[in-house]
Amino acid sequence: MTTYVTRFGSLNQYEKGGVEIIDDDPKRYTFSNIFDVAAHSRPYEKVAVGKNRQYVLEAIRAEGDSDWRRTAHDEFALVMDGEVEVVLHRLSPDEEPPEGTQGSIQLGHEPAGPRMGRVVARRGHMTLLPAHAAYRFRAEKPAVVLLQTIEGADTLYRWGEICQTH
Amino acid sequence: MTLLMDTNVIASEPNAHGYAEFTLGEFHFRRDEYFVYVKWPTGSHVMSADAFLRAMQRDVAWNFFYGIVNFDGVVGTVNHYGTVDLFAGRYNDAYRKAEMDHVENFQSENIKATFERMLADWTNASFDPFASPEETGSAFGDKNGSNLAAVTRRRVASRRMVSCDDDEQLRTDATHPINRMFADVAQDSPLVEPEPGFESDVKAYNLFAYLSRSDVTWNPSVVSVCKDSLYCPTTEEYILPIIHGNDRVEWFVQLSDEIIWAVEDRDTGAARTRVVMKPGDVASMPANIRHQGYAPKRAMLLVWENADGALPELYATGKLPSHPVDF
Numbered sequence: 394m395t396t397y398v399t400r401f402g403s404l405n406q407y408e409k410g411g412v413e414i415i416d417d418d419p420k421r422y423t424f425s426n427i428f429d430v431a432a433h434s435r436p437y438e439k440v441a442v443g444k445n446r447q448y449v450l451e452a453i454r455a456e457g458d459s460d461w462r463r464t465a466h467d468e469f470a471l472v473m474d475g476e477v478e479v480v481l482h483r484l485s486p487d488e489e490p491p492e493g494t495q496g497s498i499q500l501g502h503e504p505a506g507p508r509m510g511r512v513v514a515r516r517g518h519m520t521l522l523p524a525h526a527a528y529r530f531r532a533e534k535p536a537v538v539l540l541q542t543i544e545g546a547d548t549l550y551r552w553g554e555i556c557q558t559h
Numbered sequence: 560m561t562l563l564m565d566t567n568v569i570a571s572e573p574n575a576h577g578y579a580e581f582t583l584g585e586f587h588f589r590r591d592e593y594f595v596y597v598k599w600p601t602g603s604h605v606m607s608a609d610a611f612l613r614a615m616q617r618d619v620a621w622n623f624f625y626g627i628v629n630f631d632g633v634v635g636t637v638n639h640y641g642t643v644d645l646f647a648g649r650y651n652d653a654y655r656k657a658e659m660d661h662v663e664n665f666q667s668e669n670i671k672a673t674f675e676r677m678l679a680d681w682t683n684a685s686f687d688p689f690a691s692p693e694e695t696g697s698a699f700g701d702k703n704g705s706n707l708a709a710v711t712r713r714r715v716a717s718r719r720m721v722s723c724d725d726d727e728q729l730r731t732d733a734t735h736p737i738n739r740m741f742a743d744v745a746q747d748s749p750l751v752e753p754e755p756g757f758e759s760d761v762k763a764y765n766l767f768a769y770l771s772r773s774d775v776t777w778n779p780s781v782v783s784v785c786k787d788s789l790y791c792p793t794t795e796e797y798i799l800p801i802i803h804g805n806d807r808v809e810w811f812v813q814l815s816d817e818i819i820w821a822v823e824d825r826d827t828g829a830a831r832t833r834v835v836m837k838p839g840d841v842a843s844m845p846a847n848i849r850h851q852g853y854a855p856k857r858a859m860l861l862v863w864e865n866a867d868g869a870l871p872e873l874y875a876t877g878k879l880p881s882h883p884v885d886f
């Protein structure tokens with residue numbers, strides 16, 4: 394009887410597949426790898442690895458403390474490698490992002506609103522980053538987060554560097 | 560079972576093999592021990608009964624999904640979100656040139672009623688169309704009982720995130736044992752410490768453990784919702800039973816193991832690309848392709864959809880390019 398081994402990737406061990414073109418342009422497939430992107434990112438850079446109109450998927454290298462960020466809509470953080478602590482505070486009224494803000498923006502100071510709680514998430518764990526909250530990531534060792542969100546002022550686009558082009 | 564009471568369905572008495580035959584517009588469907596036969600005014604087609612039922616199961620369960628569900632290179636459906644096209648040869652260059660293609664438009668509820676009843680009547684007790692081939696018995700032979708529990712599974716669709724209040728809940732041993740191919744997937748839970756009063760907003764769960772307990776294959780199910788941005792992960796083993804034709808850009812994130820995608824032109828079926836996806840790989844699928852996936856071992860795939868109802872029109876009219884990013 395076969396013993397099955399489920400293969401996940403990690404910062405230290407990942408192997409990319411790829412696009413094999415028959416009659417097409419590889420750029421149309423925007424092919425990248427989350428671990429490859431995080432391996433070449435600075436801590437907490439929000440690098441888009443997916444974009445569908447205004448919506449993005451950001452690959453984030455979590456390492457040390459992030460800045461405090463605030464959001465007006467739900468976001469979802471999926472840990473792909475390592476362990477990440479998320480601390481949440483309710484935004485006070487004057488901390489709310491300006492009307493129409495999408496994605497998350499810097500808070501710029503310690504949160505003034507009440508502490509909501511914390512989550513410690515490891516590989517495969519998905520954490521809700523709720524609307525009207527401030528959050529901070531902390532990772533003792535380099536970790537990788539995939540963030541489901543909307544494009545914001547701090548979303549970085551490096552398609553030419555991260556994607557297969559030929 | 561209400562689906563068996565539906566009176567709008569045109570079904571025959573059982574044929575010599577015990578299966579009802581169905582008429583929908585000018586299409587006629589019948590099955591025997593091994594095959595399903597589809598007839599329309601300008602042509603006819605034959606498919607293996609197991610492949611047909613696996614495809615029909617997805618089409619019914621997904622309420623015709625996004626865009627085109629090709630059962631194979633000839634027959635399938637196009638979702639217009641309220642009405643549905645049933646077609647033969649419409650997205651097949653040779654059938655088009657020979658003018659053997661045929662399309663009819665139906666109210667979604669009417670075609671759904673016929674498909675549900677066909678699926679229920681043609682699925683024998685031994686067969687689960689949602690299961691991988693290694694995990695189910697035969698689809699073949701004369702009519703032999705039914706498997707209504709399998710073909711009418713409730714569709715999982717989170718409204719905010721799995722484990723949130725009034726939402727999809729975690730899977731347990733009682734209802735969802737860990738799949739044999741995911742026996743090694745960690746079942747640990749995140750540490751979740753809400754302060755009093757914030758229990759509804761401080762939430763986390765183990766998505767990979769949740770997926771390791773999926774009892775179906777090739778069935779994207781919503782687990783988190785950011786406005787129209789939907790995470791629809793699914794567990795894949797063997798072959799996607801349909802060839803999915805996009806009506807918008809969709810994205811894949813390979814969470815575990817490996818899937819190989821055959822990508823073809825949506826309208827003609829001409830081969831365009833092969834995409835090999837390994838853990839952590841991300842790829843977009845353009846709005847004008849169709850694709851079919853092959854998974855050698857059960858794999859976790861995150862299908863990422865944009866549910867904005869305006870998109871099909873924007874792509875169809877060329878107001879949006881068929882690929883998501885220019886660089």
Ligand SMILES: [Fe+2]
Pocket residue numbers: 803804805809850
């Ligand atoms: Fe698809």
